[in-house]
Amino acid sequence: MAPLSELPVYPRLPLDIASSAGCELVLQDGRVVLDLYGGHCVNSLGASAPELGAAIAQQWNSVSFLSNLFEHQPRADFLTAFGALLPPGEWQAFLSNSGSEANENALKVALAATGRQRVIAFEGAFHGRTAAASAISDVALQPFPTAPLEVTRVAWGDLAACRAAADSSLAAIFLEPIQSMAGVRTPPAGFLEGLCDICDKVGAALCFDEVQTASGRTGTPLAATTYGVTPDIFTTAKGAAGGLPIGVTVISSALARDLPAGLLGSTFGGGPTVLAAATAVARAVASENFQAQVRASGEALAAAARRGPVREVRGAGLLLGLVMEEGLSAAELRSALLERGVLVGTSCDPSVARLFPALTLTVHQAQRFGDAMASL
Ligand SMILES: Cc1ncc(COP(=O)(O)O)c(C=O)c1O
Known part of the structure; x- marks a missing residue:
């Protein structure tokens, strides 16, 4: 029998990595590589961060995993620590395992809350590879064969086109506040504010995909904070637990009010060990020193x-x-x-x-x- 091989979807880099620490990778031959890639924007507190390892080990050794049938302290701690990073307002969070899942859930919420089917998404967008997340991603990125929602695609920064495409059939405008995969395209001045106005006018949900930009990445807790625009829903993942899989969908309480029970669910989402890591990240990011250092x-x-x-x-x-x-x-x-x-x-x-190193990168590095x- 042939040995199992992995589906060859990723080109691999020729680095034989023996260990990792902070912003450095140590190769088997002893060479040290300065890592400005950070596990693709994941290693928020640095690779193999000792404080994260300790938090994970401590939680694992006390209560490793509990399903969502139970309340548990790590979840309460996470909600408090993460909640302190959010813009003013009342919010509710749903916990899952990846950026795609967080976005999939955000779309489900936007469609359910508005009772509408159509979403404005942008050229160059990347929101993940599951059905709905891939439907709102740029078509060049191998979309899912069929889309579960109706998408109006608009050029990045084209506020006039968004205005023209917005009416009472619109459920959401969905975007990365900074388009990363497209080449780190920042929002033109006034763009995010304009989208916020449009959503207010037609009763659609403004959704920010902060899978990369949250967790202090932009030098404030969220890109929403950096740009001073508060969405109705936002998502995060990647760096939120510093290297363990997590997805977070954050919904304004006003929008969450009438959602049917059972709309969302997850086996692993919100487990104690991952949340112990995510709490350590959120507490670190909350410090003004940390943000100033970023x-x-x-x-x-x-x-x-x-x-x-x-x-x-x-x-x-x-x-x-x-x-x-x-x-x-x-x-x-x-x-x-x-x-x-x-x-x-x-x-x-x-x-x-692109550069998205660990947030602990020093000026010397x-x-x-x-x-x-x-x-x-
Ligand atoms: C902005 C953005 N959204 C969503 C995703 C999908 O996240 P995941 O790969 O965790 O499903 C990514 C992944 O690169 C991303 O960069």
């Missing part, structure tokens, strides 16, 4: 990037897109930097490289990146 490291990283063949740096905090100079691709930059001991990400735009960029 902003300072983000500025240092952007300045370091400008020492290389880059014509624009965009993004916020520690989510940065580097637009390469003419004739150089993000993939070429990644290969050249790997030879110099630095790992960066690419994006769907071949000319844009950012300068190391600058030296590598200057040597190209």
Whole structure:
């Protein structure tokens, strides 16, 4: 019998990793790589963060897992810690296991709460690979064969097109406040505020996919805080538990009021061990020092990037897109930097490289990146 092989959906990088710590990967041959990829925006408190490991081990050793049939202290602790990061207002959270699932649940809530079927989503969007999440993602990203909802796709930043497409049939406008996969495209001035107005006018839900941008990534707890616009629903995942699988769908209490019981559910979502990790992350992110450090490291990283063949740096905090100079691709930059001991990400735009390191990146590490960029 042939041995089991994995479906070859991911191209793999030629790094033989022996251990990880903070923003560094140690290879089997002893070389150390500066990791500005952060497990694809996941390692919020750093790889193998000792405080996270301790919180996880302690919880596992006391009560490892309980189903959603039970109340438990780690859930209460998480709701308190995470709740402290939210914009003013009354919110309710639903806990699941991934970004796709969090978005799927957000869409289900928006459709159920409004009794409508249609969603405005954006060119370049990425919201996940399950049915509804993939239906609102950009069509170029291999959508699910059939879509469970009606989608009106609009160019990023085109407020006039959104206005023209919004009427009483609209359930939601769904977007990443910063489009990451598309090449870290930030919202044009006034765009998020304009979307908020449109949703208010037609009674649709404004939904932010903060799968990447929450957990302090932009230098404040949420991108919603950074841009000063509060959605009706938002989701997060990736860095929220610092390396364990989690999805969080946060719904304004006004919208959640009349949802049917049993609309959402999950076996693993909200388990004690993952929530012990997520509470440790939320408590760290809540500190103003932590947020200030993300902003300072983000500025240092952007300045370091400008020492290389880059014509624009965009993004916020520690989510940065580097637009390469003419004739150089993000993939070429990644290969050249790997030879110099630095790992960066690419994006769907071949000319844009992405940096989303652990939020514990130091200014000194950012300068190391600058030296590598200057040597190209
Ligand atoms: C903005 C955004 N939304 C949703 C997802 C899907 O998350 P997951 O892979 O955890 O399902 C991703 C994953 O990269 C993402 O970047």
